[in-house]
Amino acid sequence: MRTMDFLPIFMNIRGQRSLIVGGGEVAARKAALLLQAGAEINLVSPELLGNLKDMHAEGGIHFRQGTFEEGDLEGISLVIAATDDEAVNRRVSELARARRLPVNVVDNPDLCTFIFPSIIDRSPVQIAVSTGGSSPVLARLLRTRLEAAIPSAYGRLAAMVEQFRDEVKTRFSSVNARRKFWEEVLQGKIAELVFSGQDGAAEAELKRAVAEGIERDSGEVYLIGGGPGDPDLLTFRALRLMQQADVIVYDRLISKEVLELTRRDAHRIYVGKERDNHSVPQDQINQLLVDLAKEGKRVCRLKGGDPFVFGRGGEEIETLTANGVHFQVVPGITAALGSSSYAGIPLTHRDYSQAVVFVTGHLKDGSMNLNWKGLAQPNQTIVFYMGLKGLPVICEKLMEHGLPADLPIALVQQATTPRQRVFTGTLGDMPERIASEEVKPPTLIIVGNVVKLHDKLNWYRSELMIEKGEH
Template identity: 75%
Template sequence: MDFLPIFMNLKGRSCLVVGGGEVASRKASLLLDAGADLTVVAPELANTLQAWANSGRVKHREAGFEASDLEDVVLVIAATDDEAVNRQVSELAQARALPVNVVDNPSLCTFVMPSIIDRSPVQIAVSTGGVSPVLARLLRARLESLIPSAYGRLASMVEGFRDAVKGRFDDVNSRRGFWEGVLQGRVAELVFAGKDDAARRELEASIERGEVEMPGEVYLVGGGPGDPDLLTFRALRLMQQADVVVHDRLVSKEVLDLCRRDAERIYVGKERDNHSVPQDQINQLLVDLAKQGKRICRLKGGDPFVFGRGGEEIDTLTANGVSFQVVPAITAALGASSYAGIPLTHRDYSQSVVFVTGHLKDGSMNLNWKGLAQPQQTIVFYMGLKGLPVICEKLIENGLSPDLPIALVQQATTPRQRVYTGTLSTMPQIIEGTTIKPPTLIIVGDVVRLHERLNWFTSDEEAGEKQ
């Protein structure tokens, strides 16, 4: 171990930064966040430091560094662009046994500044010992995605109950087991969901019972349009901790592969006129699994509340007293349009957008065609592939131009994405006899004209066709 990682209490203690540029500003910001009483020595200051000096957040000595600047300080950072000055600061500070850091010069440092993940009071420091600060930042970014921002609130909450837990449990092992249950169970999830008061009540009840209950819970998670990079941090965390994954046909393989590997997987996908598991049975399945004390990830393509039947499922969960969370996602319309270079609204082409399902619960297409066929409006059809000829016909009948552009996007945001474009009059013939790979999305409107100009994403399939 090249360095001993420690955390210093600098609240109200005098610290010194030598240098007034932007690098010095970043280091000064960290010291201020830690509560230091900060003095900056430099002939002139960058804008940020000058604003802090003007407001009194930092003391500024407008001059070059002198040995007397080290008097009564407990920590020093040298951040000038003059190597001789930085070396002088380091040597004088070390002679006084003061911790000193010289930016970008590990050989002159007695301590290094790590990359920090701040979930105060929880803090995580990542360091490469000054060898590769960029690598430290990359590692920090990776950890940031795995650690919920609410961990700080969770830590602050449990701090207030430590004495009560000590009084309830006699030995260390019992207390450790209790806290592990709290920090990995219902209390933590309530905090992550922003329900701090409910979490506090749950923790109080657990202390009174002398144990942590681990009731089943359903996570209704939006898997997005297909690209796993579009998942939210919260979705990924819940996918990794679920005991069972109940997933749809429209969830991409890449997204499904990010679920916990040892979790049980149950496929309940649906196709038009072919529901492997009817919706009412899916609803009951979620209830039954939760009653067994399992954590279930109900993983859906797109967003669970946009033609995802999420409302039907949580209605059943609520009726049966099952706890649940809903994690929104980038819905298919947003993902498909973005990756196809088709903005859903544009000041020159469309001032409104409407999402509509291509078939209703009873299998019909009894839609408000007059309301859909409006000028300068973008229409996005979900589940409209089989009804595409009817869609085109009805929109023309209700006043839209046969020459109005239309796009069909298959497997959007994935390497298998393919975009077919045409007009209301030509699209049925364009896709006739073509094998279309679901999921698909249909976009109707003048904004489709922008596809060729604004398309930035070329899938493997489309790239292969251009070769």
């Protein structure tokens, strides 16, 4: 079995004197960590640079100007050498070791008795990642991946748990009973309340659970915005809930790349929602969510874009509320923002547009009875969702209400995915331009002078695809 190069431990240095030798930016970073851990810092250097000057001015460190001397080690509990002089660093290490003081020499593991890991701070929860000094860059990359998987709310959850530890010990006499209780708390409704920012409700529920025991969760619905298609645009919270759901209810607007990030063994239910071909009517989808939750399932209702921007999320949570089903809503990047960004078309611009309005091109009764006069305003960008079928009517009505025939317009197909295509034209010629094209939904229509910037700014899309290895 391979031995460890370093023993992973957490050291309490609160109120203890630490010595830093060095006065540059590396020393400043180490000083900031020690201050965060509550240490008293003595620092020795010929001069102070950058942030160390501010720390000294604020009284955070005790500074002695000069070179390192053996007497600097008196009364010290921990030592850091952070100079650019290898001879000085080696001398600090040797003298500290002789006194059996823990010592770190930056970027030289051979001279260290301890090293600084890459830290994920969710205080009081802390996670340290280390490669034993062999590759700090790899440790940083691993930390970044873990950061994405561990919500910042875990710190608040841990602090709440700490408040109830003694009560739980009194309530449950055996270790196994306490373990089972905390597993239910940390993986169930109480934890989710904290993650969704409802700390007060979580604390009340935890207090009730300590007194009465935890009832088996009756199920929950996660109404998640899946964004416009690129999985990189999902929020951390969306990804976490997608990977813990028992059932995934999704429709045509969810890209295959996003769907692949859901839990592998979850049951997937496709509900269609194609234009003019709703394979499952909305009222049946609403009831399906209720029924699944009441079976005790954790249900991910995965919706394209944002659930509350033409996503009918409001209708779904009305039904959930009426049936007493607990739910969470996770916002997503709506199609207008994703499409405009990846197409190089800002929705507002000081020179072209001072307002933007989102409108659906398809009403509940199938009509397009819109406020055309309000839409046909100068210096305004109009974004039409679900407007592909009604494009000729959109162009005709906007011109009829005063917008010029040469006003630019763009149609973005399957935005933010490798299948994205952008068609540009004017109100006067756009229907004819796409008549011979095979345009595939979902699409978004952007009307306004900001479309003039597409050719100039569309480098972003091409650069992004090159970076991802897509062509």
